[in-house]
Amino acid sequence: MIARRPMLIAALSGALSLMLGGAAFAGETKVAVAANFTDAAKEIAARFKAKTGHDATLSFGSSGQFYTQIANGAPFEVFLSADVERPQKAEAEGLSVPGSRFTYATGRLVLYSKTPGLVDGPNTKGGAVLKTGKFEKLSIADPKAAPYGQAAVETLTKLKLYDALKPKIVQGASITQAFQYVQTGAAELGFVALSQVVGEQGGSRWVVPAADHTPIEQQAVLLKTGANSEAAKAFVAFLKSGEAKAIIRRYGYEVR
Numbered sequence: 231m232i233a234r235r236p237m238l239i240a241a242l243s244g245a246l247s248l249m250l251g252g253a254a255f256a257g258e259t260k261v262a263v264a265a266n267f268t269d270a271a272k273e274i275a276a277r278f279k280a281k282t283g284h285d286a287t288l289s290f291g292s293s294g295q296f297y298t299q300i301a302n303g304a305p306f307e308v309f310l311s312a313d314v315e316r317p318q319k320a321e322a323e324g325l326s327v328p329g330s331r332f333t334y335a336t337g338r339l340v341l342y343s344k345t346p347g348l349v350d351g352p353n354t355k356g357g358a359v360l361k362t363g364k365f366e367k368l369s370i371a372d373p374k375a376a377p378y379g380q381a382a383v384e385t386l387t388k389l390k391l392y393d394a395l396k397p398k399i400v401q402g403a404s405i406t407q408a409f410q411y412v413q414t415g416a417a418e419l420g421f422v423a424l425s426q427v428v429g430e431q432g433g434s435r436w437v438v439p440a441a442d443h444t445p446i447e448q449q450a451v452l453l454k455t456g457a458n459s460e461a462a463k464a465f466v467a468f469l470k471s472g473e474a475k476a477i478i479r480r481y482g483y484e485v486r
Contacts, residue, residue, distance in 0.1 A: 256283035257461035262296040264312035265406040266423035270481040284461035292404040294375030307456025313377040317449040330452035335483035337446035339438040343419035349434035369411035369420030378405045381443035382421035424482035
């Protein structure tokens, strides 16, 4: 009995060392996330925490605003943009780790209304509701700051309706605000991200054909501020994993 005691103490000490060691290695990384990717990013961060012990602290907003903040020294370590342009600029201007840029998702644009039949009724399918003009407000994200807003303008232009509908357009600072306008009734319909309505019941929607606008390719970069952060590097690696890709697909994105 006495002989077993040292073995028991050694086993407990080993387990305690492992626990303390794991805590010591757990870190935190600050991630700037494009607003359309909010729900998917929250789920990915939760799985990342469970898998690695690291915390990913997420901030959400428009890609254009985040890029300006990053260029002015904001302490983000990873940037998940809604476009290719900003990550390319970060790379060209030496703000990111060379070779770290990659596409994590390709988004889809949707014309959405809370009103059943408004967008997908017998006479309004395929975006035909836009030609009827039987609505007061159409929400889009700011096309200068949000790729989904730019895609909405391109779609309206291709339909030759942009000039006619311009007086009815209300712009949100981000795709989140554009979606809120529809949800609160401030606009009867709006161009939003498919990821925002994939879990919504009811209403009516039209998934805009991908050929009607420039592809919404969303890229990520590891920023220079995260070059020596084990948590930041682990988050980027996890974003490329099969587990993360499965989550991204469930939110309506295409993944390579």
